[in-house]
Amino acid sequence: MIPIAYSAEVAAARKSGAAVVALESTIITHGMPYPQNIEVARQVEDDIRANGAVPATIAVIDGTLHIGLEDAQLGQLAQAKGVAKLSRADMAACIATGGTGATTVAATMIAARLAGIAVFATGGIGGVHKGAENSFDISADLMELAQTPVTVVAAGAKAILDVEKTLEVLETQGVPVIAYQQDAFPAFWSRGSKLKAPLRMDDPAQIATAHLMRAQLGLPGGQLVANPIPQESEIPSAELAPIIATAQADANRAGITGKGVTPYLLQRIFELTEGRSLTANIALVRNNARLASLIAIELSKKA
Known part of the structure; x- marks a missing residue:
């Protein structure tokens, strides 16, 4: 037991x-x-x-x-x-x-x-790491989304990842990826990216209905709701891209691999942004919690 x-x-x-x-x-x-x-x-x-x-x-x-x-x-x-x-x-x-x-x-x-x-709020999901074609470093989060019926509200995948490959794996695994109130897939600390989200929904009630419909259809797995960081808290992707590249190069030089990669990169980005990445992280987690609450309330109404 x-x-x-x-x-x-x-x-x-x-x-x-x-x-x-x-x-x-x-x-x-x-x-x-x-x-x-x-x-x-x-x-x-x-x-x-x-x-x-x-x-x-x-x-x-x-x-x-x-x-x-x-x-x-x-x-x-x-x-x-x-x-x-x-x-x-x-x-x-x-x-x-x-x-x-x-x-x-x-x-x-x-x-x-x-x-x-039925609903879980987090910051960003794990995904496919850069260079995964050699390291095979892919987060268990993606397989979990494919098999466990929970709607996960996140600000996309962590920006240090290969987001394009992450979306490909989610598609292969049949995971609905729903951008909230925009067409672009959010890029964690940044509101938008060059990648279009597969789905868009503008209303928590729609997201709750889709969650229940998956169960009625007998489909396994959950949903990923990609909720963009509030505009006033974002770090634009154009500003972040060279910072992430520098952090990745530093990790490669230091020989950081496996489970050590993510914490190293996040700490290095924190240093390079003079703490702004952590401030943004807090803002997006709180924003995701608020949206997750609205979805959970809609689900409770339909129970």
Whole structure:
């Protein structure tokens, strides 16, 4: 039996049928330093509450899968050391051995499905890394979207990735990619890109209806809702492109590979943008949480 615990707030929402939005926990443990990480985590949860839904931050703590964290648990996780970063491959092992781990996009989707939560807000999904034709470095997030029925709201794929190849893999796996209120696929810290999104929807109710229709058709997997960063918070793609290229060249020179690539690049871009990338990251996560709340509320109306 899966050791699973619900926060008081999420337990009450499950009883009443209130809208719930899942949140990952790697942004707390691996995304920002303390105390900024706990401040942002609380901000994002409050954004969801302010929009009429209930936040469920997900993590594994001492071998128990927590769906929603009490405020004290959030604080403990924000200061914890040596927390594992969990994806599909190692989530079960962490629970089985009594470990503590923060959930990535893939692991959060798995936990959300177990808890009956249909909508998940994150920053950006993982995808196909540049040079993947040699390294085969492709995030488990893409396969998770293909098989786990959760609607994921993100600002696109992380800008350090090969976004064109990421979209190709999502298409091959039959994942709907829906740009919100624009035709272009958003580029994480930037609102737009040269890539056209396969689908566009302008209304949270449409997105909720599409989620339910997939289930009625018997189609596996979820949806990716690509929500552009607020205009006042974006870093234009023309400005970012040479910065990302510099960070990538630095990583190559330093021999950074595998799981070390993403954190290295994000830190290097933070340095090169003098902190603007982190400010933009916070803005897009909060924006995604707000949209996810609206979609979750529409789904709760149709339940």
